[in-house]
Amino acid sequence: MHDVVEKEPEREQEKEAEDEVEAKVIEEPEEGLVVVPPSVPEHLREAFWAQKRAVLQALQDPPDVEGVDVGGRGKALAQLSELLAGSAVRDEGNSCLILGPKGSGKTRVIEEALRELKPRPIIVRLSGHAQINDRLAMKEIARQVSSQLGTSWGQDEDEEMINVETNDFAALPPPAHLPALISSLPSLPRPTIIVMDAFDLFTGHARQALLYCLLDTVQSIRVGEGHKGLAVIGVTSRLDTLTLLEKRVKSRFSHRTIRVGTPATLEGFTGLAKACLTVSPPATSKEWNKIWLASVQRFFESKNVVDWFAETFSIVRSVPLLRNALMSKVVMLKPEAPWLSDDLPRPESHFAQLRNLSYPTAVLLIAAAHRLTSGQAIFTFAALESDFKEYVRIVQSAPVQLAGGSVGMAFENLVEAQIFESTTAASSNFDKRYNKYRCAIEREEIRLAIDRTGQTNLKKWFSRSL
Incomplete structure (x- = not known):
């Protein structure tokens, strides 16, 4: 009994010794192990703000991931560089379509390819969101070419010159000047590269005259005849863009498509995030770099x-x-809480906007799906309303109002939610019923939304679009 009592103090002493050893391990990390402090020390505050600015800039323009061709951007860059060299160096006529989802790096690929061109060609940038008709596109082409040549171009002598400084739209060139304007591009002193963002929106212009003139001029260029090269680069995220081209326009397009996608593997997806977060700002301290990299590593290990x-x-x-x-x-992030937290927002699809659909809204979505299946990706409210009435005639029990405005309200709600996107500019002189739209969500998402309604009639009607 006496021996047991004597051993208890010994055990307590051993336990205290073990606690002291553990405390030393925490307070004195092994050599090479970086301790991430709870806040930024005063002498590293400037480096913290520089790191934050560098990461935000990298997230807006993601850097390349070493050893990983993210979304095939490297292959796309090589293909586009070769095509542009044909126009800028060998004076060829070329056209292609850059296709990829939003945020996949299409614009970055184009800018990198353009920077490689020597000598510098004339670069014209158009956007289907800004140049909503051919007259505005003609004016913008003339403005950008004149600015880069340092002299007026694209105007008749008796016409008022375009005011580049004020961007005056008072004197727009008439549409009849379009063929002459575009056909004179190869006669410029330098090759011309035309980049058309939102290329699918240009297909909604009257008779697709701008696209026809551009592609016809590209096709007519022959190497060795004294003309300069011309390249037309379309940029879009719509997979069905080529189906929107008229037959005469499609026959003049080269049908070369360069695809830029999202990372094909989870490792590439994660690597893109790591490349953005571990970017090193200029003139920063080694001490800060070690601490920040350790915090990022801890973040990705969560x-x-x-x-x-x-x-x-x-x-x-x-x-x-x-x-x-x-x-x-x-x-x-701030100096008092400088490290990334792991409570990232959960991913959601467009389906989150389609919960609790009203009956008219569901029918309009099904009608849009039917149009897409039949090759009519572009539709009007009048067309969907006609499909709606036909459906109500077949299904006598449909709980809708044809004269009470419920169809129009449902359509406006879909437009407001950006599920139906306008492909043409609104005009006060044009009946809104005939404005052109397209459906921004996939057929599978519509199917899921229809399934949630529990309406057998709707499910049967939707199945006809498959």
Whole structure:
């Protein structure tokens, strides 16, 4: 009994010794192990703000991932560079379509390819969102060419010159000048590259005259005849863009399509995020670099972050969603709380906008799906209303109002939610019923929304569009 009592103090002393050893391990990390402090030390505050600015800039323009061809951007760059060299160096006529989802790096590929061109060609940038008709496109082409040549171009002598400084739209060139304006591009002193963003919107212009003149001029260029090269580069995220071209326009297009996609693997998806977060700002200290890299490594080792990347990649594989999620965390960083938290927002699809559909809204979505199946990706309210009435005639029990405005309200709600997107500019002289729209969501998402309604008639009618 006496021996047991004597051993208890010894055990207590051993336990205290073990606690002291553990405390030393925490307070004195092994050599090479970086300790991430709870806040930024005063002498590293400037480096913290520089790191934050560098990461935000990298998230807006993601850098290349070493050893990984993210979304095939390297292959796309090589293909586009070769095509542009044909026009800028060998004076060829070329056309192609850059196709890829939003945020996949289409614009970046184009800008990198343009920077490689020597000598510098004339570069004209158009946008289907800004140049909503051919007259505005003609004016913009003339303005940009005149600015780069340093002299007026594209105007008749008795016409008022375009005011480049004020961007005056008072004197727009008449549409009849379009063929003459475009056909004179090869006679310029330098090759011309025309980049058309939102290329699908240009297909909605009257008779597709601008596209026809551009592609016809490209096709007519012959090497060795004294003309300069011309290249037309269309940029779009719509897979069905080529089907929107008229037959005469399609026959003059080269049908060369360069695809830029999202990362094909989870490793590439995660690697893109790491490349953005580990970018090094200029003139920063080695001490800060070690601390920041250790905090980023801890962030990616978190189970919540690992699960978030796997879930996001499997559901949407969206680079914009990835950038926005990380950006929302980076902008909140401050010296008192300088490290990334692992509570990233959960990924959602467009389906979140389609919950609790009204009956008229569901029918309009099904009508749009039917139009898409029949090759009519572009539709008007009048066309969908006609389909709606036909459906109500067949299904006598449909709980809708044809004269009470419910159809129009449902259509306006879909436009407001950007589920139906306008492909033409609104005009006060044009009946709104005939404005052109397209459906921005996929057929599968419409099917899921219809299934949630529980309406057998709707499900049967939708099945006809498959």
